[in-house]
Amino acid sequence: MNTFRLLRIALVSFAFIGPGSVVSAQPPPPRSAPIASVLRRPLPAENLAVRETDATIVIQGPTFAYTVDRATGMIAELDVRRDGVQVLRMPSPIRLKLDGYRFTADGVTAETTITSADLGKVVLNTVGELKGDPAIPFTLETTFFSDGVVVTRVTLAPTADIAVADSIEYAAELSGKLDSYLHKCHERWDADTGGGMLPLPAAGARADSVTTTSCLQVMSHQAAAALFTDLGAWHVSPAGLPTASIEGKPQPTPSEAHVALTQRIVHVAEGGEKFNLPAGKPFSFRIGMCVAPQRHPHPRRPELRHFTWVGDDAHPYPTDKEIEQVAQLGFNVFQTHRLGLIGQPRPPRGELERVIAKVHEQGMLFILLTLPDLLDAHSPRLQQMRSNGTWHLWEANNYGGHYTATMDSYVDYYGTCVGAPNGLADYHLETAAQMLDRFDVDGIYLDDNITQGPSCPHWQAHGHPRPGYDCLIEMHEVNWRRRRLLLERVPHMLLVDHCNIGLWLPLLAPFDAHLYGEGHNISTLEGYWNFYGKIRSMHAQGNLWPGGVDDARFATRGAYTLDLLTGGGQYMYIDWRLFTKKFPHAAGVLPEETAFVKAFNLAQHYFGMHESTPHVFAESKAMISGANPATAVTTYQNKTWGDHLFVIGNASEAPVTDSISSHRPQDLGIDPSQEYGLFDVVERTYQRESEAELDGPFSQLKLPANGLRLVYMHRVVKDRPQHIWGGKRLEETWNPATKRLSVRLSAPAGVTDAVFLSPGSQPIAAITVNGKPAAFAKSADGKLLHGEVTFTRHPLLLEIELGPERQPWSVNAPTPLKLYPE
Numbered sequence: 001m002n003t004f005r006l007l008r009i010a011l012v013s014f015a016f017i018g019p020g021s022v023v024s025a026q027p028p029p030p031r032s033a034p035i036a037s038v039l040r041r042p043l044p045a046e047n048l049a050v051r052e053t054d055a056t057i058v059i060q061g062p063t064f065a066y067t068v069d070r071a072t073g074m075i076a077e078l079d080v081r082r083d084g085v086q087v088l089r090m091p092s093p094i095r096l097k098l099d100g101y102r103f104t105a106d107g108v109t110a111e112t113t114i115t116s117a118d119l120g121k122v123v124l125n126t127v128g129e130l131k132g133d134p135a136i137p138f139t140l141e142t143t144f145f146s147d148g149v150v151v152t153r154v155t156l157a158p159t160a161d162i163a164v165a166d167s168i169e170y171a172a173e174l175s176g177k178l179d180s181y182l183h184k185c186h187e188r189w190d191a192d193t194g195g196g197m198l199p200l201p202a203a204g205a206r207a208d209s210v211t212t213t214s215c216l217q218v219m220s221h222q223a224a225a226a227l228f229t230d231l232g233a234w235h236v237s238p239a240g241l242p243t244a245s246i247e248g249k250p251q252p253t254p255s256e257a258h259v260a261l262t263q264r265i266v267h268v269a270e271g272g273e274k275f276n277l278p279a280g281k282p283f284s285f286r287i288g289m290c291v292a293p294q295r296h297p298h299p300r301r302p303e304l305r306h307f308t309w310v311g312d313d314a315h316p317y318p319t320d321k322e323i324e325q326v327a328q329l330g331f332n333v334f335q336t337h338r339l340g341l342i343g344q345p346r347p348p349r350g351e352l353e354r355v356i357a358k359v360h361e362q363g364m365l366f367i368l369l370t371l372p373d374l375l376d377a378h379s380p381r382l383q384q385m386r387s388n389g390t391w392h393l394w395e396a397n398n399y400g401g402h403y404t405a406t407m408d409s410y411v412d413y414y415g416t417c418v419g420a421p422n423g424l425a426d427y428h429l430e431t432a433a434q435m436l437d438r439f440d441v442d443g444i445y446l447d448d449n450i451t452q453g454p455s456c457p458h459w460q461a462h463g464h465p466r467p468g469y470d471c472l473i474e475m476h477e478v479n480w481r482r483r484r485l486l487l488e489r490v491p492h493m494l495l496v497d498h499c500n501i502g503l504w505l506p507l508l509a510p511f512d513a514h515l516y517g518e519g520h521n522i523s524t525l526e527g528y529w530n531f532y533g534k535i536r537s538m539h540a541q542g543n544l545w546p547g548g549v550d551d552a553r554f555a556t557r558g559a560y561t562l563d564l565l566t567g568g569g570q571y572m573y574i575d576w577r578l579f580t581k582k583f584p585h586a587a588g589v590l591p592e593e594t595a596f597v598k599a600f601n602l603a604q605h606y607f608g609m610h611e612s613t614p615h616v617f618a619e620s621k622a623m624i625s626g627a628n629p630a631t632a633v634t635t636y637q638n639k640t641w642g643d644h645l646f647v648i649g650n651a652s653e654a655p656v657t658d659s660i661s662s663h664r665p666q667d668l669g670i671d672p673s674q675e676y677g678l679f680d681v682v683e684r685t686y687q688r689e690s691e692a693e694l695d696g697p698f699s700q701l702k703l704p705a706n707g708l709r710l711v712y713m714h715r716v717v718k719d720r721p722q723h724i725w726g727g728k729r730l731e732e733t734w735n736p737a738t739k740r741l742s743v744r745l746s747a748p749a750g751v752t753d754a755v756f757l758s759p760g761s762q763p764i765a766a767i768t769v770n771g772k773p774a775a776f777a778k779s780a781d782g783k784l785l786h787g788e789v790t791f792t793r794h795p796l797l798l799e800i801e802l803g804p805e806r807q808p809w810s811v812n813a814p815t816p817l818k819l820y821p822e
Contacts, residue, residue, distance in 0.1 A: 030640050032730045034746050034795065035303055036363035038610050039332055040442075042491035044296035046146050047119040057112065059122050059144045062295045066144060069093060070112040072103050073126025073140040075150070080176070080223060080291045087223035088176035088291060091258070095171040096154070096287070099164055101130040110138075120146045120484045134160040145480050147509040148294030151473055155284040162277040168265040170229060170287045173249065177222040178257040180530070181246050182503065185211035186232070186470040189450040189502045197531055200257050201248035208242035213263050214451075214470050215504050216244045221619075224292040224537040226505040227261050230473055231285035231465055234265050237272030263287070285465070286473055290505045297539040302569040302609035304513055304541045305601055306496070307331040308445075309575045310548065311338055312407040312583060317351045320358050322579065327362035327748045329594070330601025331573065333494065334359045335367045335445050338411050340378055342370045342444075343434030346410050356440055362749060363793070365442040365494055368435060370428070372475065373398050373448050373455075374413035381427060382414060393422040393462070398448075398455040407585050417456045419471025421463050425478040432482055436489045443486060443494030449511070450502045451475065472506055479510040496543070503535065513541040515572060525632055525651035528562050529618050536567070543572040549585055556593045557820075558706040560600045564647045565617050565634045568609045573597055592819065599817050603681050603710055605747065606728050607645045612636040615668055617649075623667045628658040631703065637669045641729065643714040644670065645681075650703035660698035674715050677758060679724050681710035684814035686724065686783045688716055688758065704820035718761055721800045724784070726755035730795055739802035747791040754814065755798065757785040765803025770796050777812035786814050 044062065051058040056076070057068045067077035074096065080088035096103040110128020117123070126140035137159065142152040180197040184190075191197075192211055197219065201207050209216075213232030218225055233243040242264070249258040265285055266275045277283050307326045309318050316339065318326075326334060336355065340346040359366040373396065375382050385391040395401070396417040405411035416424060435441060451470035459467050479497075486493035498515040499508060508514060514535055522528050535542050544559050556571070563570040576586035577593060615623060617632035624633050630652040636645040650656050665672055677688040678697045687697045701709055712725055720734055720741060727745030734741050739762075747753065757767075759778070767774045769789050776787035789796065 029731070029733065030642075032608055032611060032640050032728065034363075034730065035300075035332060035605065035610065035728065038300050038303065039363075039365055040492045041298070041300070043298055043487065043493070046295050046487065048117070048122055048144065048146050050114065050117050050122055052114075057114065057124060061146060061148060063293045064148050064291050066150065068112060068124060068142070069105065071105050071110060072108055073110055073112045073124065073128070073142065074103050075289065078174075078291065080225075080293070082222055082293050086176070087293075088174060088178075088225060091173050091175055091252075094289070096169075098130070098136070098156070098162075098168045099166045101132050101136060103130070107131055115141075120480075134158070134162075136162065145476075147290075147480055147483070148292065149288065149290040149476055149480070149506055149509050151286055151288040153284060153286050155282050156277060157282045158277045158279055160279045164235075164266050164275040164277065165268055167267045168275075169262055169267075170227060170265070171260060171262040172225075172227055172289065173258070173260045174218065174225055175252055175258045176256055177220050178218045178225075178259065179220045180218070180534070181207075181259075182217045182219070183209045183211075183213065183244055184215040184217075184470075184502075184504060185209070186214045186453050186466070187212060187468045189452060189470070190500070197534070200259055201246060203248045203250045203258075206245055206247040209244040210240055210242060212468070213244035214472055215506065216246065216261050216263055217505055218246070218257075218259060218261065219503075219534045219537055221534055221536045224505055224534070226290050227263050228288045228290075228472060228506055229263050229265065229286060230469065231265050232263050233267070234285070234466075235275040236264075236267050237275075238269060241267045241269055241272075243267060288473065288506065290509055292505060292509070292538040294509050295539060298512070299610040301512075301539065301541045302567055302604070302612075302614075304333055304494070305331045305569050305604070306333040306335065306513070306543050306572040307574070308335045308337050308572065311336075311575065312585065313409050315582060316346055316408070316410065317355055318575065320354075322575070323355065323358045323362060324750055326578070327364055328751045329573075329578075329598050330605045330748060332364050333367060334364045335369065335496075337369050338405070338408055339368065340410065341376050341431060342368055343431045343438060344378070346378075352439060360440070361793070366440075367443040367445050367494055367496065368439075368441055369445050369447055370432065371413065371447050372418045372428070372478070373416055373452055374403055375416050377412035377414060392458050394420045394424050395458060396420070396452065396456045398452045415455065417458070417462050417471065418452055419462065419464070419469070419474030420456075421474075425474070425481070428478055429481055429485060432485055436485075442490060442492065443496065444482065445496045445498070446479070446482075446511070447498045449475070449479070449497035449499050449507055451504075451507070472504065476506040476509065479507065483510040501531075503532075505538075508535070508538060508540065511540065513543060515543040515545055522562070525562060525565060525649070526618065529566050529616070533566055533616075542570050544570050545572055546574065546577055547586070547588060548574060548576055549587060555588070555706070556590060556596045558651075560596055561649045561651055561706050561708055564600060564604075564708060564710075565632050565649045565651070567614050567616065568604050568636070571597075571600075595817070595819055599682070599819055600708070602747070602751070602753065603645075606725065607636060607712065608638055608640065608728055609636065611640045612638045612645070620668070623664045624660065624662045626658040626660050628656050630656050631658040631660075633660055635668050641714075642669070643712065644668065646698075646711040646713065648698070648701060648703065648709040648711070650705065650707055653705050655705050655707075656703050657700055658703060659700055676713050677716050677722075677724070679712045679756065681712055681725065682708070682819060683816045684754075684756075684786075686756070686758070686779070688783055707820050716758070720762065720802070721760045721764060721785075722758045723798065724756040724758050726753055727789070727791065727796070741800040743798045744795045745791070745798055746795040749791060749793045752788055752790045754786050755789050756814070757800065758783065759785050762802045763804065763806035764800055765805065765807060766801045767807075768799045768801075774798075776809060778809040780811055780813055784814060785809065
């Protein structure tokens with residue numbers, strides 16, 4: 001086993017540099033930005049650019065480029081990059097065919113022009129004929145969106161009757177970082193498999209679907225792509241023929257997959273009824289494609305710790321003190337859930353303005369709820385449509401057509417079709433603009449971002465091509481429009497959706513974070529990572545919902561195990577679980593929940609997840625691992641300070657004892673020639689012995705059921721004190737002339753917590769906080785100094801001054817957090 005030792009720093013001889021020597025500039029000292037400012041950094045640009053040649057039109061997005069062949073109108077090349085490295089490409093052009101007719105260079109005579117182009121959307125128009133006897137005139141209208149989604153409306157205009165005897169199908173070959181797939185039919189909002197992802201077929205193998213294909217999607221943690229259509233399986237004869245297929249191809253490189261995806265509009269086999277295209281009657285359908293990553297990452301992603309105020313009849317708005325308590329638990333995003341119309345909140349008047357101001361004062365982002373599938377009964381537009389007999393133009397039967405909440409009589413919603421035309425999308429955008437005009441909000445939470453085709457009773461009035469149509473294409477466009485509006489008005493905006501287990505790229509592409517799972521279908525840590533973890537392909541953040549009136553969908557203790565082992569910042573919390581004396585509505589609340597929330601949220605805040613690289617357990621077993629299969633280790637490497645946070649988790653239902661071994665420490669950014677100190681965040685113990693192996697502190701660790709151990713590791717500097725833990729370190733300056741260490745620390749205002757120091761080898765004369773003497777004690781072994789401080793809105797200044805005489809510190813062992821029963 002290739003373990004490594006925590007060695008003493010070797011003495012190094014330094015030569016004096018003569019006048020002729022070249023002196024390199026010293027790197028600036030490390031400095032972190034307060035998380036409140038990181039949250040408000042503008043998002044990276046999400047714009048499109050167009051490059052034209054005689055033969056091609058290239059639409060370049062933030063992380064993707066589509067190349068269109070002007071002679072066919074088809075996407076001929078694809079280049080998708082993650083951190084500058086290609087992760088997805090197309091070995092051959094998109095294929096669209098009708099029996100022997102093919103949209104290829106030798107199969108059509110066509111011309112493609114740019115109809116319109118702006119930073120958010122580019123529209124191309126292709127006019128031509130499919131060669132054959134008889135020729136078939138056609139048009140393609142292809143829209144490229146800035147979130148990586150492409151939608152093409154295909155219109156065939158036969159001048160003679162055409163009998164389709166085989167198929168109309170749409171296909172793409174993809175090579176890249178892919179490992180699993182999902183398929184969706186129009187009648188379901190989740191996958192045909194009920195939520196699970198399936199492994200890609202082996203080379204030469206094929207997997208077929210026989211449902212009314214809507215979206216066929218391939219994914220990994222690094223990249224994703226999907227094909228989709230509004231008219232999948234329009235005509236299948238005889239019944240039971242494949243409507244969508246995914247086929248494994250020989251892999252060009254061992255680390256990449258090569259697959260062919262196919263969706264069929266028409267499929268006819270021997271003995272089946274042909275599909276007729278009558279002369280003079282245009283036949284139109286839409287096909288689409290989307291890819292991920294579709295935008296560049298924002299560093300705040302793992303810091304988006306989300307809190308929701310649901311409230312009830314008596315308490316629709318939080319008090320100022322309650323908002324402060326939420327911030328002190330380490331949450332950075334505050335959402336209100338049931339305030340009525342998005343731009344016209346419920347009474348009392350002025351309460352929303354007060355809440356927003358207080359949330360911002362506490363350094364959090366504020367977002368409001370909106371609904372794509374329900375409309376508040378207080379809406380003047382709804383009342384007008386119900387009175388004049390036009391409500392059916394928007395109406396749907398989701399939630400039985402009418403939703404109320406027993407604990408809040410103000411909650412009164414009517415079901416709307418998520419893809420209804422007739423002005424509904426414009427209304428959603430109007431109310432969002434009204435909200436931005438009136439209130440200083442930072443973003444929107446969109447509840448129920450899931451397709452609901454079977455709930456629409458008015459499919460013909462809504463212009464749907466079929467009963468049970470899932471409206472995926474329409475939902476994407478209104479979500480994209482909402483994102484562009486927010487980007488224009490709020491450059492740091494945050495858009496969150498509730499997708500549950502419907503991880504469909506066209507729906508998710510416009511969002512920054514996704515509330516998924518709700519505890520459904522989460523049985524193992526590996527299952528969680530291999531399903532929900534794949535939203536990382538989009539540079540997106542996920543949220544685990546703890547449950548409200550239903551039983552806890554995933555208990556807080558286990559949720560943090562999933563959270564911290566898979567990237568952090570994912571556990572979303574609600575008022576009903578925090579303020580249980582005020583709200584008796586939540587089920588399954590554990591007595592120690594608040595302690596877990598505070599401990600693990602603040603640990604992430606203090607370490608600085610936004611400036612860290614995670615080495616997730618599933619991808620780092622060759623670097624570091626435990627011996628017990630129930631143990632998982634994820635290591636976070638802080639890029640600013642060079643320190644590490646080891647998260648050692650037990651995702652099983654029984655306690656385990658295990659030892660952790662490092663196999664390739666250099667891959668984790670650990671230098672075996674250095675000496676490191678290790679601080680147990682939960683137990684509050686510190687080890688700094690020279691010649692100690694990393695295996696020593698990590699040997700025979702006791703891990704509670706569904707529990708965690710957090711170990712912080714830093715490089716040791718022996719001749720002076722060091723800040724170890726407590727508060728987020730923003731700056732640290734050592735002045736050798738005055739023998740003073742100055743550290744600026746931040747934490748949520750009002751938090752009182754212990755700060756831990758390593759005293760070093762020289763006597764400490766004084767410790768001050770903001771210029772005033774601070775009460776610190778030392779551990780029995782003398783390895784730690786610790787003292788409580790109270791943080792304010794502004795970073796505090798901690799100063800440690802060396803002197804000729806050592807302070808007579810009292811001896812007092814740090815108090816463990818005691819999160820788990822003995």
